[in-house]
Amino acid sequence: MxxxxxxxxxxxxxxxxxxxxxxxxxxxKLAERAGVSNPYLSQIERGLRRxxxxxxxxxxxxxxxxxxxxxxRAGILDERDGDLGSDLVARIEADPHLTDDQKRTLAHVYxxxxxxxxxxxxxxxxxxxxxxxxxxxGDAGGDTDRPGSESAGGP
Numbered sequence: 447m448x449x450x451x452x453x454x455x456x457x458x459x460x461x462x463x464x465x466x467x468x469x470x471x472x473x474x475k476l477a478e479r480a481g482v483s484n485p486y487l488s489q490i491e492r493g494l495r496r497x498x499x500x501x502x503x504x505x506x507x508x509x510x511x512x513x514x515x516x517x518x519r520a521g522i523l524d525e526r527d528g529d530l531g532s533d534l535v536a537r538i539e540a541d542p543h544l545t546d547d548q549k550r551t552l553a554h555v556y557x558x559x560x561x562x563x564x565x566x567x568x569x570x571x572x573x574x575x576x577x578x579x580x581x582x583x584g585d586a587g588g589d590t591d592r593p594g595s596e597s598a599g600g601p
Contacts, residue, residue, distance in 0.1 A: 456493030458519045463491040465509045479508035496520075 466476050477487040481504050489495040490505075497505070499513075499522055506513035517523040535553045538544070544552065 452493065454519070454521055455496055458516065459491040459493040461519055462505060462509070462516070465511060466491075469509060471509075476505070476508055480504040
């Protein structure tokens with residue numbers, strides 16, 4: 447049981463380190479933004495310290511990620527398989543500000559990140575043989591009516 451707990455804290459520390467590196471932030475800068483000492487944050491990243499929920503919230507805020515994701519990794523909250531994902535997809539689909547294409551794309555990207563995405567529908571996959579070279583739906587329409595950037599001014 448102790449090995450499992452130690453592994454959980456080690457995994458949490460690695461996740462925090464990965465998030466910090468992704469944002470290209472130093473340990474010192476993250477510690478400053480989170481309001482913790484540099485050595486304490488370093489020990490958390492190495493899995494040597496077990497931060498409280500408050501400290502995890504401060505770290506999450508400094509990294510601009512959800513505190514819930516850190517709480518789950520730390521074992522403070524239980525992951526609700528499907529509940530959160532289903533709720534998020536339902537909220538995407540209910541958003542009146544998104545087009546149907548945007549809703550499908552956003553839900554597909556979310557499912558891909560979670561690792562449970564189905565292959566892209568044939569109409570999306572066949573649309574552009576070069577990949578993402580074409581503008582997203584709705585992007586090109588409004589720009590064609592505006593004057594070109596050459597009239598914007600000097601260098």
